[in-house]
Amino acid sequence: MKARLIINPISGTASKAGLDRLVAEILSPAGWEFETVYTQCHGDATRLAAEAVAKGYDAVFAAGGDGTVNETADALCGSQTALGIIPCGSGNGLARHLGIPIDVREGLKVIHDESPHSIDYATVNGRKFFCTFGVGFDAAVSAAFAEKKRRGKLTYLQSTFQTYAHYEPELYTITANGRTITEKAFLVAVCNASQYGNNAYIAPNATIDDGLLDVTIIHAGNPLTTALVGFDMLIGNIERNVLIHSFRTSSLTIRRNGAGAAHLDGEPMELEDTLDINCHYRKLRVFSPASLPPFKPFLTPATAMLADVRLAVNKLFQR
Numbered sequence: 001m002k003a004r005l006i007i008n009p010i011s012g013t014a015s016k017a018g019l020d021r022l023v024a025e026i027l028s029p030a031g032w033e034f035e036t037v038y039t040q041c042h043g044d045a046t047r048l049a050a051e052a053v054a055k056g057y058d059a060v061f062a063a064g065g066d067g068t069v070n071e072t073a074d075a076l077c078g079s080q081t082a083l084g085i086i087p088c089g090s091g092n093g094l095a096r097h098l099g100i101p102i103d104v105r106e107g108l109k110v111i112h113d114e115s116p117h118s119i120d121y122a123t124v125n126g127r128k129f130f131c132t133f134g135v136g137f138d139a140a141v142s143a144a145f146a147e148k149k150r151r152g153k154l155t156y157l158q159s160t161f162q163t164y165a166h167y168e169p170e171l172y173t174i175t176a177n178g179r180t181i182t183e184k185a186f187l188v189a190v191c192n193a194s195q196y197g198n199n200a201y202i203a204p205n206a207t208i209d210d211g212l213l214d215v216t217i218i219h220a221g222n223p224l225t226t227a228l229v230g231f232d233m234l235i236g237n238i239e240r241n242v243l244i245h246s247f248r249t250s251s252l253t254i255r256r257n258g259a260g261a262a263h264l265d266g267e268p269m270e271l272e273d274t275l276d277i278n279c280h281y282r283k284l285r286v287f288s289p290a291s292l293p294p295f296k297p298f299l300t301p302a303t304a305m306l307a308d309v310r311l312a313v314n315k316l317f318q319r
Contacts, residue, residue: 001059003027003034003084004052006045006072008064012089013151014315019063019104023086026108034061045071053081059287061111065089066131066197070265073121073284074128082116082285090151091197091266093131096304097208098193098288103311111287118282119208122192124275129264130284132196132203133277135254136187137167137218142263153198164227169220170260176215176252183245186218186226188254190277194295197266199304201236203246204295211281215252217245236297251278 005023009016020036027034037048049060049072062072063086076083087095087102098119101107121130132138144159173182191203191214203214218229221243232238239246254275262271293300 001032002055002057003032003059003061004048004057005034005036005061005063006039006048006068007036008039008045008068008088011064011068011151014088016063016088019086019088022104023061023063023108026105026112030112032059032111039064039068039071043071046074049073049075049081053079057081059084059111059116061086063088066091066093066265067267069094070128070130070267073130073286076285077121077128077280077283080285082287084111084287086111089197090153090156093195093197093266094193096197096199097131097195097206098286099292100288102308103314110289114287114289116285116287117209117290119284119286119288120192120211120279120281121284122190122213122277122279124190124262124264124277125272127264127271129192131193131265132189132191133262133264134187134189135172135256135260135262135271135275136170136185137163138187138189138196138202139261139263139268140167142266143261143268145266146268156198170256172217173255174215174217174252175255176247176249183217184220186220186229186243189216189218190214190252190254191216192279199301199308200233201238201295201301202233204236204239204297204300209282211279212248212250213252213277213279215247215249219243219245234301236295236301251276253277 039045052060059082061084062069085095100110141160141163144163148155169184169186171184189202191206194206195201206214232241258273
């Protein structure tokens, strides 16, 4: 079996030195042959993955964060070349949703042990996303985080608090399932997967292979009630919050007053005032566990948090 390993050397906070050797150590005994390439700028992962598809490779392994995974997967949709995710980013939202361990060695065992499964992807005005798309506060945070020189959870939290201090909700008109609503919202998130990353569950019950997108609208509230939404997101209980309006749909249109900030899988960008969003049913093959336990508020986030703590402690003692 032939694969291309794409490494983003600047994703996350950990060094990628020796990563190619670790991949060989774990996957070569299973019959994988691979070549290693490194990204140098935005768009490289898409180009390198497209080359692998054209050469008929069986898989492309993406070592990086959600941005790297997005770029890599972009070229694999609709092909027989499968995606292997080696989570090395700050949030790792798609990997976490799919049940791929954030520990690199354990994550590689998923590629070793599991077969590819077909999942959905989505597009907004033709641009692909695989985890979440958003306008409003989350887009503003993504833009602020992108400007920081340092990466990691603490930097992301700093960006969140700094943005929250001065953010003003915006007016959106949303058309879906034959209905149109106009809302002044803190944010509108369109979710193919359940979380942004770092176990922040914006759509806890989202399913990634059902042909539907989970839309979460957070209404404008006062500083206290809006802050409580963040707490409910971390414990997986956001859908019971009084500021939340959520629904499922295979397609929707969002209109706003002028072009502005948005994010695709955490990557900030400027998009048009009218956003046409569609789900594409099971068009991407990904190595992931065949089944996962059902999501349970409190319990699932607590289990994930403990796994992150164990991983952090293990890394501390390995230094």
